[in-house]
Amino acid sequence: MKELYKELKAYGKIRVGIVGCGLMGSHLLAQLNKLDHFIPVAIASRRIESIQRACQEAGIDQAEVKVCHDLEEAKKYIAHGYLIATTDNQLLTDLDLDCLVDATGNTVAGAEISLAALKKGIHLVSLNVEMDVLIGPYLRELARENKLVYTGTYGDEPGSIQELYEFCNFVGLEVIALGKGKNNPLNRHVTQEEVREEALKKGLSPRMLTSFVDGTNTMIELNCVCNATGFLPDIDGCHGLKADPESLVDFFGPDKKIKKTGVVDFVHGMAPGVFALVKGQDAMMDKELQFLKMGKGPYYTIFRPYHLTSIETPISIAKAVLRQEESVLSTDLVAQTVAMAKRDLDPGQSLGGIGSNQVYGLLTSASRAKRENLVPIGLLTDKAYLKDKVSKDQPLTFDQVDLEDTLLYRIYQEM
Incomplete structure (x- = not known):
């Protein structure tokens, strides 16, 4: 610096x-x-x-x-x-x-x-x-x-997470998982009307706070981490764990809730921080990490208790x-935050997109999104309309949506 x-x-x-x-x-x-x-x-x-x-x-x-x-x-x-x-x-x-x-x-x-x-x-x-x-x-x-x-x-959280990821890799720690704390309770079906009063008190638009509470914002931030690192959620939408930095290690391992490595997730109880769950490269590193009070092993939480946007x-x-240096890179589209119906939706309905009352975002692999023809929530606008009936908590497909012809959509198609 x-x-x-x-x-x-x-x-x-x-x-x-x-x-x-x-x-x-x-x-x-x-x-x-x-x-x-x-x-x-x-x-x-x-x-x-x-x-x-x-x-x-x-x-x-x-x-x-x-x-x-x-x-x-x-x-x-x-x-x-x-x-x-x-x-x-x-x-x-x-x-x-x-x-x-x-x-x-x-x-x-x-x-x-x-x-x-x-x-x-x-x-x-x-x-x-x-x-x-x-x-x-x-x-x-x-x-x-x-x-x-x-x-x-x-x-921003993706940038702070990537800083941790690069640090851990540089010093030889094996990164098992990456993630962030969530500031508010998760309610996938929340509407702008429900959060309006709270939003105005915080100096936010109701639409923005809606995207935080319904989880879309968290999904998109972790999506960015996936695209930068190649990591993916263990399950679609992540687990949404409840933990502190010390207990987070209890959720990972061959006999634990999350058995995979190279995953992203969000955690209630660690906001506004970001974390990397890591493993030492050998017995000597384990010995030093334990001497430094980082935990009992074999996994350790590297926790940054803030991000300053x-x-x-x-x-x-x-x-x-x-x-001419990049701070945060999206190297490939390995994940997508796809649009899910917040309620039963009828044909002809304007979809609104991020922070709307119609849809929320769910993080999944890009391979699943491509295979099932799922629509990323970021492509939806107030001028995107539904062609078919979609049930609550079901994903929207490209066949079911009339999308606005924007520069964004044309670049996405070209990619």
Whole structure:
């Protein structure tokens, strides 16, 4: 980290654009505005009011912000030190940026933003795991072809898990399982109306909190880990264990609940942390791990009790711009988070997608999804409609759905 900071000081100011003004995007704006070696140049959101509110919370004077939708006008304002606020995502990819951060969480918008940025020679750091699990490998290869970086971010749970995975591999620990804590009880069938009051208290949209409670968000985060490591859930949707770091080891082994190795899962009782369940490579390593109070063996929990989401994103931005290094990689689509019916659904119904009242996501292998023609939940939008009746807790197939013709869907088909 010391060397990276030296490189950052030598480079000067990293010019950053942010798309998305929800919790992560607005917090990142406030953080970058106070860091010495970063300049938030422009931020885009569907509503200017959201940007204005974020600026106010960040302590940015409204006089320093210019609402703009014209490229030449935006360039003039930036030259005079103003922050550009816009509803035009495309405008940001036309600006002179070192890095663009996708904080939308919207799969369709994320694909458009990412492709445009990479074609314009801008490094892309993505907080949009929802989109990454669908076309991340495609964007990674496109970036490399253009000598650019497309990457996930440190701090988000997939990034924190991958850091643990790389550390364990580097020092010779055999990784048995990877996973994360879940912050709230699991209710696959929850609706936006049921969580509205709680969501507003937390500063979240009801749709976003719905995607947390129904497990879709957890499935997608673990999906990203699968695509980066080749691991898979032991069962579709994972077990959802109840454990603490000390007792987690009791669930794994030839005579235990989870007999396989190379698995992902989520755990009630370990939020907001992430973990790697490992095995020592020999008796000498076992002896030292036990001396260090890591447990009795043969399995040990390497636990990180936090992940700092967008607070760690500047590290990923700096590594992308200064070193052309990726923080989090999706190397292959080995898993899919497929759409399941939250209730009995009728033909003609709009499906909504992630965080809707119609469907939730379930993690499974990509081979099963392909074999059974299952639809990833991230492809569903408000303009996706059901053609056939589907019963509660049944998966949706491509034959049963009319999907919106989006850039995301076309790239997915091409892959």
